[in-house]
Amino acid sequence: MKYQAKSKQIRLFKKITVLLALLITSHTYAQERQISIQDALELSYANNDKIKQYNERVAQKSYENKAAKGNFLPKLSLIGGYTYLSENIEVNTSQISSSLDDLGGKYGAAFVTAYGEQIGLSGVSAESAYTTLVSVLGQFPAYPNMEINNQQFPTAALVATQPIFTGGKIIAAKKYAKAELESANIELTEVKDQIANELIERYLNLILIKQIVKTREDIYNGMLKHKEQTERAINLEILPKHVLLRAQVAVANAQKDLNNDLNKETLALMALRSTMNIEDDVPFKISDSITYKAIDLNFDNLLNTAYIKQPVLGLINQKEEIAKQALAIEKSKFMPNIAAFGSYNMLRDELPVVPPKFIVGVQAEINIFNGFKDIHQLKAKKHLKKEVENAKAYALKQIHLLVQSNYTTAKNEEKNYLSLSSTVALAKENLRINTRRFEEGLGKSIDVIDASLLYQKSKIEQLVALNAYYQAVTNLYTSIGEPENIIPFINK
Known part of the structure; x- marks a missing residue:
């Protein structure tokens, strides 16, 4: 318990530190704040309105749980x-x-x-x-x-x-309130997992589009250099003038593709800012990047973790407890209620019939007949308990399917990325050779342009495949209830 309290204090301190840093840098126009994916995640946890909503729900259920303890204590009324x-x-x-x-x-x-x-x-x-x-x-x-x-x-x-x-009613009501508190905590965890998945997805998308923009810029600069070389060759009457038109078209297309991806980068930044709930006037830029890292994924271990930490299963377990206690409450209605009571009359001399100062006693009450209402409610709660049991069995199968599906997708995306590595290497070498041949007067301009486009296409496909691989692993970790496990594999 002390360790958990200390961990909460450390996380709170980190959140406050990040928020203060952003507040300070919002007034510093010369330098943008560098935000890692861990910083972005802490900001999302601290600022996201949905998380705030479920934090309030946890606080509400916490007080209701405390209120249920009061049923064990005596009631004193004036x-x-x-x-x-x-x-x-x-x-x-x-x-x-x-x-x-x-x-x-x-x-x-x-x-x-x-x-x-x-x-x-x-x-x-x-x-x-x-x-x-x-x-x-x-x-x-x-x-x-x-x-x-x-x-x-x-x-x-x-x-x-x-x-x-009370026939177990008070005890059942306390357990019922505790189960609702646990459900609220699990719902908060589920929402945090969803926000974490969304944040990581948008952060990775921004990294991807930045890498694509970098590739587009390299190709655009290469096309500009090739156009300049073509112009010099035409001036020296080495190449015919119509060759320059191809180079100019290639430069224009490269610039168009670059501008389109710069717009996509702006949109990706807006989406990330929305998840972190940061105002538009707070400048920042991401500090992480991604390179391929082999991630050890053991299906059996992942599945066992999902059975323990998946919020959906946790919620169903609490619903099962709630149904059990609701059934216990209905059973208590067939038991007598026994209570001790006492009263002290303070104005007894003012009454027409003078009662004693103190009255104490024990009273028992049992319901004999109320139109079969209690019997039908008892049967209803029995069916509710069976309903939750069936829901749990169904959820276990769906969790197994979800983990297996995400695991297969992650493995396939990894193979896809690795298969593109040789293609990119060959395309890069092909571009180098054709550029060198053109510079030595042995190659054609169209060969350089085609080689540049081929390299650009294969490089972007590789980047997209790498992003898809990390996205699939993120989804896999989210499906087992541990979305933050992907963070150590993202470079700073």
Whole structure:
């Protein structure tokens, strides 16, 4: 846990450092900020609005998880109010007349026992007095209702409730909240993986277009040099004038291709800036490039990593836990709810009927019938649990297919790139030979132009193949939940 906290602090420090550097360089017009792919990734994590959205979702679920812990603790409430009665409360004495007669008989018997001699009833026993009094009182008409003279009164009480047994509902609710928090964290990881994949793809595309532009510039400069050589040969009457037209057309076409790719470079830079969420007035340029590096890809290891780290599987695992706890909550509805309670009446003397100061007890509640609602909900949650189990089985197969597909694509792109290496070498040598032959007066201008176009075509195909190789490896790493693994293979 300490290591994870330290790692988070280091990542946060890196993000702040990159942001401060960009802020400073945004006011420095003489020099652009050099951004590596690692810097670009940190900026994307810090600035991307979608990542911010899911960070807020994680914070939300974190507090909901903490709130679920409160269900285990006692609930303490302060209850207060004011009551007004339209009439005074009356006690219906007809329903308690026998009790009143009994009470009168007991008091009369006690009085006879205590003061019988003084009133001339010394020979009367308590039992006889009681029986006689009760009999006489029973012959009297009904007692009038007793009225309590209090129509308005305040109430205030402190009430505490502590759940003792809820059929597992509280425990299931806590596990449910924890699973939702884990799901939110996994969703955040999934979004970060998507942003990382997009960032790496756009960064590699910008590297590719820059390398293509460099190739176009070399060809354009070569065409200019060839045109100048052609003009000198025509001035010396070594070549006919119509040869210059071919050279001029070749220069114009090379310049057109260069301008088109310069426009593509601008668009690629805009796309990268969008992913990093950097303002247009913040100048920067990328500092990395790519050259071929053989990457050891073991399919079995990649597949096992995917089964552990693929966010989709992680989400399904949490959905499985959520379905399990939802089923436990439904089962708890068939169990009794038992809770201890206590209350303290603070304004008891103000009440018409004076309650005791303290009341404590234990209460149990169980639902007997509610229209079969609980039974149907229980069956629904059982089917939900089976649905998630089937979804997990399907996802495992799809993950296997995805990893296998990306693995095959990466291997094919690598073979494609390697097969073009000899083609580029031959085209480059062919251009050198034809250029040398033309300079010595042994070759034709058209041969130089054709050799230049052939070299340009094969070189760009090789660059595209190299980019496709790295893109395929990036997709492969993303499919196993580790898109950042490609970064060490990109040169600084």
